[in-house]
Amino acid sequence: MLKSLLLSTLALSALGGTALAQDKAVKLAYVEWSDAVVATNLLAETLKTKGYDVTLTPLPAAAMWQAVATGEADAMVAAWLPATHAAYYEKLKDQVDLVGPNVEGAKIGWAVPTYVDMSSVEDLKTKGGEVENKVIGIDPGAGLMQASEKAIKDYDLSGVTLVEGSDATMTAALKDAIDRKEPIVVTTWTPHWMFGRYELKYLADPKGSFGGEESVNTVARKDLAQDMPEVHKILANFKISLDDEQKLMLQNEEKGTDPAATAKAWIEANPEKVAAWTK
Missing domain, CATH: 3.40.190.100 (Glycine betaine-binding periplasmic protein; domain 2)
Known part of the structure; x- marks a missing residue:
């Protein structure tokens, strides 16, 4: 009887550990554009400071949107709106959570x-x-x-x-x-x-084919706010200036630095900005 109880306790403990690990697992999708690489790695390294296990998956733009809509990915930070990704958003807007801009003036x-x-x-x-x-x-x-x-x-x-x-x-x-x-x-x-x-x-665009000023937005799966409220709050707070992002992009390009290492070093050097994301 004691042996059986002990085995049951161990099994429940293991299941609890698995559930805890799943609760701390975050999947981010991104496109391999240099700005999206910077922003995604900054977000990933920030989430890691809060104890999350983050997986990054590079995808084409359409597949990135689809992955968030189906829940295969928890979020992405590369949605150009209102014009560039208008077709993707119009098709999937009822299946995703448009969290809001992370970069303005794009x-x-x-x-x-x-x-x-x-x-x-x-x-x-x-x-x-x-x-x-x-x-x-x-x-x-x-x-x-x-x-x-x-x-x-x-x-x-x-x-x-x-x-x-x-x-x-x-x-x-x-x-x-x-x-x-x-x-x-x-x-x-x-x-x-x-x-x-x-x-x-x-080149000037007098006919407006490319639209006007845009923002780059964070998009999450529909139920992320309920499942992972802390993650969703960080997503909502996550903002980057054009200047900061372009400097990091140039650093990755010129020095050939691993984007995760660049992001981690920037986070360590800018605690006040990261604190605004995680407050």
Whole structure:
């Protein structure tokens, strides 16, 4: 009888430990854009200081939204609204919790090095040949690419090709062009480390194809606030300035630092900002 009671007690203890471990497990989804990498790692390292076991999963933009909507991920901090990710949000808004902005003053568009004699998207109609009638893009599922397709139609740039790729291939092409002092047009966004390294200018968008100023938002699974109120509160408090984020992005790029290590060092150096997230 005593042996049986002891075994039952051990079993219950093990189950309690498993439940506790599950209660402290947080799954974050993100897109491998340099700004999303910085923000996601900052959030992950902050949650770790509160004892959470955090898993980060990189996904394409559409899959990231879907993962949060289905509960496969607890949250993400890379929702560009109101324009860039409008289609994703409209489709899934009843299945997710839009927690709110974590970065203000964001924007998207096309950019060129300052030495390029173009000032507007419209200039590609007459000067497209200078860049081989190409705009260097990122991953095809990105809202920026959808906006770029819209710009090609809005400005009647039928001879211009939008080249698919990734953040990494786009910035590599930009570096190569700048090293050669050659003209290039790239899809881009703010915040991005490229504006800290290179002298660039956005092309004016008089037709508004890329929308106006945006915010980058935190989105959680529908029932996270009830299941993990402390985590949800941290998500709601989580805010980053454009300046802080771009400096961290540039640090990751130039020093080749592990993003988690960069985030951890920043957290240790900025206790007052982190305290505002965890209060």
